[in-house]
Amino acid sequence: MRHSQSGRGECGNPFHAFRQAMHAMRHGGPQGGPFGSPRGRGERRRMFDGGELRLVLLKLVEDQPRHGYDLIREIESLSGGAYAPSPGVVYPTMTLLLDMGLAEEHESDGPRKVMTITEAGRTHLAERADEVATAMGRLTALAKVSERTDAAPVRRAMHNLKQALHDCLSRETTTRETQLEVARILDEAVGKIERL
Secondary structure: OOEOOOOOOOOHHHHHHHHHHHHHHHHOOOOOOOOOOHHHOOOOOOOOOHHHHHHHHHHHHHHOOEOHHHHHHHHHHHOOOOOOOOHHHHHHHHHHHHHOOOEEEEOOOOOOOEEEEOHHHHHHHHHOHHHHHHHHHHHHHHHHHHHHHOOHHHHHHHHHHHHHHHHHHOOOOOEHHHHHHHHHHHHHHHHHHHOO
C-alpha cells in the first residue's frame, strides 16, 4: 500500500476542494452571493445602487436621528448580520443627503453629530414610497435567507467538519484509500442533505 510522501501531498487537493465548497456554501458561489460577500470582502455586486442607499439612509433617519456608524449597524441588524455597507459608501451618501437638503445635522449628547430628516426629505420619501418599500424589503428578505442558511448549529457542525477533515487528511499516514473513504462519507452526507 503506497503512502503519500507528506501530509500535504495527495491530501492537498481534497482539502482544497472542501475549502472551496465551504466558501460557496457561505457566500452563494465562488464569486459571492446575490448581494456579494458579507462586509465587503472580495469581488461583489452592490446590495443597493446609490439612489436606493440614499432612500434607505433617509428612511432610517426618519425613524430616529442617527450618526453614520449607527446607520451601518442598523442596516447590518436589519439584514440579519448578512450585509453592512462600508463607511466609504455611507458617509459620502450622508453628505449628499445634506447637500440635497433632504437631511440636516444636529449636535447630540455624544461626540458625534446626528443626521435628521427635513420636510423636503419626508416629501422625497413619500414620493418614492414604492422604492423605499422595495429597498427595505430587500434587507428583510436577506435577513430571512441568512437565518435559514447561517444557523448557529450548522456553523458549529461545519467548523467541526473542517477541523476533522484537516486532521485526517494532513496526516503523513493518510492513504489513497483513506481519501476515497472520506469522499464517500461526504458524498453520502450530501445525498442525505439533498433529500431533506
